[in-house]
Amino acid sequence: MKTSEFDYDLPHELIAQTPVEPRDSSRLMVIDLASEGIEHRHFCNLPEYLKPGDVLVINESRVIPARLFGAREGSGGKIEALLLHPKTDRSWEALVKPGRRCPVGAKIRFGPDLTATVMAKTATGGRILEFAYDGDFNAVLEELGETPLPSYIKARLENKERYQTVYAKIKGSAAAPTAGLHFTTGLLDRIRAMGIAIVPLVLHVGVDTFRPVQAADIRDHEMHSEYYCLTEEHAEAINLCKENGGRVIAVGTTVVRTLETLGRSGKAGAGSGRTDLFIYPGFQFKIVDGIVTNFHLPQSSLLMLVSAFAGLDLIKRAYQVAVSHNYRFFSFGDAMLLIGKQ
Numbered sequence: 303m304k305t306s307e308f309d310y311d312l313p314h315e316l317i318a319q320t321p322v323e324p325r326d327s328s329r330l331m332v333i334d335l336a337s338e339g340i341e342h343r344h345f346c347n348l349p350e351y352l353k354p355g356d357v358l359v360i361n362e363s364r365v366i367p368a369r370l371f372g373a374r375e376g377s378g379g380k381i382e383a384l385l386l387h388p389k390t391d392r393s394w395e396a397l398v399k400p401g402r403r404c405p406v407g408a409k410i411r412f413g414p415d416l417t418a419t420v421m422a423k424t425a426t427g428g429r430i431l432e433f434a435y436d437g438d439f440n441a442v443l444e445e446l447g448e449t450p451l452p453s454y455i456k457a458r459l460e461n462k463e464r465y466q467t468v469y470a471k472i473k474g475s476a477a478a479p480t481a482g483l484h485f486t487t488g489l490l491d492r493i494r495a496m497g498i499a500i501v502p503l504v505l506h507v508g509v510d511t512f513r514p515v516q517a518a519d520i521r522d523h524e525m526h527s528e529y530y531c532l533t534e535e536h537a538e539a540i541n542l543c544k545e546n547g548g549r550v551i552a553v554g555t556t557v558v559r560t561l562e563t564l565g566r567s568g569k570a571g572a573g574s575g576r577t578d579l580f581i582y583p584g585f586q587f588k589i590v591d592g593i594v595t596n597f598h599l600p601q602s603s604l605l606m607l608v609s610a611f612a613g614l615d616l617i618k619r620a621y622q623v624a625v626s627h628n629y630r631f632f633s634f635g636d637a638m639l640l641i642g643k644q
Contacts, residue, residue: 303583305515305523308609309600310621318630319457321464326489329629329636333620335612336642340623345484345637348594354497355548357540361479361556362502364470366440367447372412379403381410383418383431384450385443386476386508387529392439393432395424397509404429413446426510426526440473450476450509452633465633474506474529480596480633481554501539503532505556505577514601520582525603530560531574540570540589549591555604558590558611565589582606583614593640597624597631612640 322328325345332341332351343350352358368385381404384397398404398420408420410431418431435442449462459465467482469490494500510526517523540550540561552558563577564570565588580603593611598604609617620638629636 303520305518305520305601307614308515308520308602308605310618310625312600312625312631316625316628316631316635317454318632318634318636319455320459321483321634322630324486325468325484326486328484330484330639331620331624331629331636332639332641333612333616334641335616338616338619340620342627346489348489348639349492349496351639351641352493352496352498352551353549355543355546356551357499357501357543357548358493358551358553359501359503359540359557359561360467360469360482360485360553361505361507361560362467362469362471363475363479363504363506363556364473365449365466365475365478365507366473367443367449368476369448369450370412370416370443370446371448372410372416372418374403375409375411375417377403383410383412383429384476384509385431385447386428386510387474387506389430392434393421393430396429396431397427398429398431401427401429413442416442416446452477454632455634469502471502472504472506474504476509477507478633479505479507479554479556481594481637483634484594484637485553499539499543501536503530503536503557503560505530505560507556514599515603515606520606523580523603525578525580527576527578528556528559529574529576530563532560532564532570532572534572537564537570537572544569544589550589551592551594552590553594555593555595555598555607558593558607561589562587580606581610583610585610587611587642591642593638595638595640596633597621597629597635597638599632608638608640611642 422430
């Protein structure tokens, strides 16, 4: 299957630059996979498509201030680093630019109390940085780091919490699990009151998730890996839902990848680790019955995932409808609900 099949035309002005308020006032495109019908609603209407016995699975990962600005010691050349995930207590895999200024052995100063040495290059062009600092690294990062908004967002974000979900708890993501940005605490309370369990897991999002697939044939694409964790208690809640005929609704592609990684036997398993599961058309879903998601970049692995769930032709039609109805796209944009089982 060719990567070019997952392309579409998007007017630049439809790329959302700022979030709407309140969060759940964003638009919601509802797609019934059985009838292939499309409805236009708002996110606050989501509970109308849920029913008692369903389980809503959310990703509690929290975005860290992972973007650091510094200078190479000696030359003084400016360096930008984006932390992806820790390798040891003091070393991280990171993207750096310009890469030519960061050979192995180079030292970078990010602040008076934070320096890093380039220890190695990664296979994907990143760097392994070993940090030197005093005290708690998280505190240092909170002081010096910036929230790593996607490159297509040009507007300044006044409230950094707006790029966090209201339920974000576990620090570790380099980008937000954006499908969850539409939820308010009030909306979550309404869903719980309907007899719908809200089950958390963690998948720490890496920025490579959002990048277009470069391989001409999608089968040649190599996914990066991301850390996940699902507890025994919460795996049991998901399995009980399935056993009782309920639906598992995943909030975001990160949740889909975690559940399908742990559910290849047909039941959700508990555990933690790293997943590089690449979901594209032809994939057989074992756990997920519905997906809450945002609109995704052309030729991205995320667009391929939702196409695997709903079918490429239906997703292409949905995106054409979204453009014609002036939906807002990407991180701060509008949402989509894909329901595969009534």
